[in-house]
Amino acid sequence: MTKIAVIGGGQIGEALTGGLIASGFDGQDIVVTNRQAERREEFEETYKVKTTDNNQEAVKGADVVFVCVKPYAIVDMLAEINDSLAKNAVVVSMAAAITLDKLEGAVGAQVSVVRSMPNTPMLVRNGMNIVVPGENVTSEQLDTVKELLSTVGKVLEVTEDKMDVAAALAGSGPAYYFLVTEALIDAGVNLGLTREQASELANSTAAGAGQLLVESEQNASSLRYGVSSPGGTTVAALRELEESGIRGAFYRAIDKCVERTRSMN
Ligand SMILES: NC(=O)c1ccc[n+]([C@@H]2O[C@H](COP(=O)([O-])OP(=O)(O)OC[C@H]3O[C@@H](n4cnc5c(N)ncnc54)[C@H](OP(=O)(O)O)[C@@H]3O)[C@@H](O)[C@H]2O)c1
Incomplete structure (x- = not known):
């Protein structure tokens, strides 16, 4: 034993x-x-x-x-x-x-x-x-x-040369998902949902989307295509996120996280 x-x-x-x-x-x-x-x-x-x-x-x-x-x-x-x-x-x-x-x-x-x-x-x-x-x-x-x-x-x-980047994704990762969830809750409250309602909606959606990502055979892109009907509501929201620079923000955030880790080594 x-x-x-x-x-x-x-x-x-x-x-x-x-x-x-x-x-x-x-x-x-x-x-x-x-x-x-x-x-x-x-x-x-x-x-x-x-x-x-x-x-x-x-x-x-x-x-x-x-x-x-x-x-x-x-x-x-x-x-x-x-x-x-x-x-x-x-x-x-x-x-x-x-x-x-x-x-x-x-x-x-x-x-x-x-x-x-x-x-x-x-x-x-x-x-x-x-x-x-x-x-x-x-x-x-x-x-x-x-x-x-x-x-x-x-x-x-x-291998150790990949550790800092891997840690920027997974070690610090929960904080990014929590921030996105917080932002969704505030956006719902802004449009009249109670904080409890908005929290239940955003938290359960985060958990469900996470489980789907891990359990489904599809990758993140295909899962996103699956909820993006042509000319639909989700695509309108996604366009706004893309135009606000969300992808670039994540590239820069991971760069910063790795840079900070390396400055501590
Ligand atoms: N939490 C995270 O998200 C996370 C993520 C990735 C990695 N980590 C790593 O995991 C490690 C632990 O983090 P944590 O969040 O669990 O910290 P934590 O809750 O502060 O736990 C550290 C524990 O170590 C004890 N300790 C300190 N010196 C000791 C000693 N000489 N003898 C016996 N016990 C001693 C502390 O007890 P006292 O109360 O006596 O000080 C405390 O219970 C850290 O190195 C951190 O980098 C944490």
């Missing part, structure tokens, strides 16, 4: 723990760390996992160590747990914008490290996790990491 350590039981650490438990992993094979006693109790009660505030103890004997602390804390955290890692352990960093080079530098040359980037739909087990394996990672370790992450959504492996 795979032994798992989750270092930093915050939002992402909890989402992962919840996904693992819901998929049938035994809580006694998972140890979660947090500095707050109250938070540790919450994990024990809700997920029946082991907890500790001692990160070094937590990683002893763990096959997979998910490090879910904030990016500014990850290098120090890796240095803290380094000597306690099991020989065959694989360390998975969930920290945004921290390169494999930095991660591997912090744990030492022999350790297997996977750089991963989740997104917040992971909280409802519908996330998109991007993974980049470091050079010491065996195919067996990578398969295990992918299997564990797939309890909270989809997993896509990329």
Whole structure:
């Protein structure tokens, strides 16, 4: 049975723990760390996992160590747990914008490290996790990491040169869809819908369109053609969006997101 350590039981650490438990992993094979006693109790009660505030103890004997602390804390955290890692352990960093080079530098040359980037739909087990394996990672370790992450959504492996762009689409992506949804709600309210009505319409439409994109055999363009009757109402709305520069805005937004990530590396 795979032994798992989750270092930093915050939002992402909890989402992962919840996904693992819901998929049938035994809580006694998972140890979660947090500095707050109250938070540790919450994990024990809700997920029946082991907890500790001692990160070094937590990683002893763990096959997979998910490090879910904030990016500014990850290098120090890796240095803290380094000597306690099991020989065959694989360390998975969930920290945004921290390169494999930095991660591997912090744990030492022999350790297997996977750089991963989740997104917040992971909280409802519908996330998109991007993974980049470091050079010491065996195919067996990578398969295990992918299997564990797939309890909270989809997993896509990329090479590190693609990570920043992939993260700009999926890691930051939920924010773009939330912004579009907010704008639709305000537009509906502007024309007389109550905020509740507009929210229900926009939220359910976002969820339904998302599900259709993933489940249908058609790509985004064909799905859009399907709701764009010639000379119709939707085409009139789409023309307005195109003339307002929505496509160019997304090209520029993704450029900016990648540029910002690279300035932080
Ligand atoms: N949320 C997202 O949308 C998202 C998306 C992609 C990637 N990520 C990445 O996921 C990681 C976690 O983000 P998050 O949103 O889950 O942050 P978070 O909710 O703040 O969780 C971080 C957790 O780590 C704990 N922690 C910090 N230092 C610790 C230590 N020395 N020992 C034990 N626990 C410690 C914190 O506990 P304390 O309360 O004690 O500080 C907190 O519970 C980040 O690196 C972030 O870049 C997040």
